[in-house]
Amino acid sequence: MKKTLLLGLVFLFLFSVQVFSGGEKESEGATEMIVYHWWTAGGEKEAIDALFQAFLEDNPDLTIVENPVSGGGGGVMRGQIKTMVMAGNSPDTFQLTYGTGMLNSFAEILEPIDEYFADFPVPPMVKEMGRVNGHQVSVPLNIMRNNCLWYNKKLVDELGINPNFKDFNECLAAFEKVKQAGYIPFVIGAGAGQQFWLAQITEQMILGAPHGGPDYITKLYDGEADPAKDAAIREMFVFLKALIEKGYINTDYSALTWDQAGDVLMRDEGVFYSMGDWAKGHFTSAGWKPKVDFDYVTNPGTEGFFTLHFDGFSLCKGAPHPEIARKWLTFLTTAEAETAFCPIKGATPPRLDAPTDMYDAISLDILADFRDPQTEIVQSVFAQPPEEYLGVLGSMLSGFMENPDVEKGIADYASAYDSIYK
Amino acid sequence: MILNRRNKLYIFLFLIPACLLVGIFVYTFLAWSINVSFKDWNTIGKMGNFCGWENYRTLFNEDPVFVRAIKQTLLLAVLFIVLTIPLGVITAILLDLGVKGKRFFRTIYLIPLSFSFVASSIMWSWMYMPNQGVINSVLRAVGLGFLAQPWLTSTKQALFSIVLVYVWQFSGFATLIYYSGIASVPETLLDAAEIDGVTRTQKYRFVILPLQKPATLTVLLLMLMYSLRVFDFVWLLTGGGPAYSSEVLANYMYRVTFNYNRFGLGAAISTFMFFLSVIIIILPVLISSIRKLRGKV
Incomplete structure (x- = not known):
């Protein structure tokens, strides 16, 4: 009895030491890399698998411990990373939206990786977006253009509409024509807790408003705007109110997810749909052909502008295998990595010298705009403002969608804005 | 049994x-969390400085969403309990009455309890869809189209729609507890009542139901504990929206x-x-226990 008790206590002690010893320490000759990302859906999962495969072909002695965490456009994974890092259990590398606001939110836990950027051929603005406290902290992997107005090509041709709307008035006139023909003019999907899409969609309206534009968007996201007085915010609300009150928006907008909203176009029920270029991946994975079944133009008033963010990977402070993570990040800066990943995901590569012959016609359009020196690059709502911006403004805008009172909308916008930047 | 020193x-x-685990994983982290609540910690990986009561002052004086979340959490808890307990009692009585297919119905009522919250929320979000959802479709089909609503997506009824999902998921649990409670009523009491x-x-009203106080306390306490920290369905169905109309404390805490x-x-x-849970749940239990002890003395 005594012996059993003693053995039990010894086992308990050893178990406790193992559990509370503080986790894995870096060992010499380590061969694995712990990576977190949020790509789990069709298309993107195949893309990250292809990227891992290309990396392992160059580094056959390594293994990847992959941790895909789906949900909330990366929000669930970001929450998990924060708790892991606070618990002293950092991964080696993880996916993060590439843009100043998001990277700033994680600044204290990201290692500088300036050495990879000396010869990285991307526009200066792109390098600037990945810099925090004077250091590069992330490698951008794929471009995501935000100011895209997608349309059902068959219906647009049938209705004889020119989708290149120069301003809001042209857009409203076309939407009236669509409504009269019995279709939904403008499809939105901001349901299932995804109100943040309203912040993304209204961003394009603010950008395209007569008093909007890239400078105003930058000022807004820097916390230097005064939404209570700024004309661009009022113009956005007036336009959005018109869309709501004239019945141009699908009535179930707040019940659909972004991709379900895209499906409304594919069922030939809706005609226009404002969403980033990741919508192309959704359309093509469902069998729609670019330039045949669907196409895009820039949102009204945003021609010549390119609102964007990137998916990027960073090196985490306290990473158990930092040298392997650095190999991974070096690999991500190559055209080989971008070429392995982007065409499968339906995205476009940030390197200005990346080969383009494997991309479809719409991706080539996007690339042509991105590489055009005349194009004004603007950080999107996912990139420049602090992480909370999407949630706070999304909630506020969901209230406006139900009660489209412009004066109240402006006051609520200003109040939500102040709660973030004060 | 007399315990000697060795025993x-x-x-x-x-x-x-057990004490070590509870001490570390409950009380240490509780203390740590209270400690963090007095810090101006706003950056990942960099603990903030001591700021006194500033965070509490901000919440109560400058954060209308927090105040709204308190009200909505309490409203959800009250509605959840007020609807679930009577439903549980009625269903348990119906089962006890010996209806045909009793086993089948008992299983049916308990099935929702076995569903994962994620599966249930996906199912209900489809049912609540404004255009294609089964609830609105049925209402339209039977000529009650005027009752069709954007259930989850209107500020007017999002919270109430979520409450219904909780009631659906948990009424089986209440039924189970009450059914067990009714089954355990001594036969002698029932026989005596029949002789009278x-x-x-009258048997249910004056004999069986008064003996269900322990069952009611169990259901009430468990449901209170659950509803004050409710998160899952709110997060999955509405995310607290639209416009914070279904925001509850746990959801808001996660978001913040x-x-x-x-x-x-x-x-x-x-x-x-x-502390809200302590006041609402633990204090009444403590007071009741102290009264019982005093009564015994």
């Missing part, structure tokens, strides 16, 4: 692991902490939730 030592030794010539209704990176403020919300 007492064994008992003490065997209790150590009570009707069936992990989406807004305001760790100090988030810890202050969780500390408030803890």
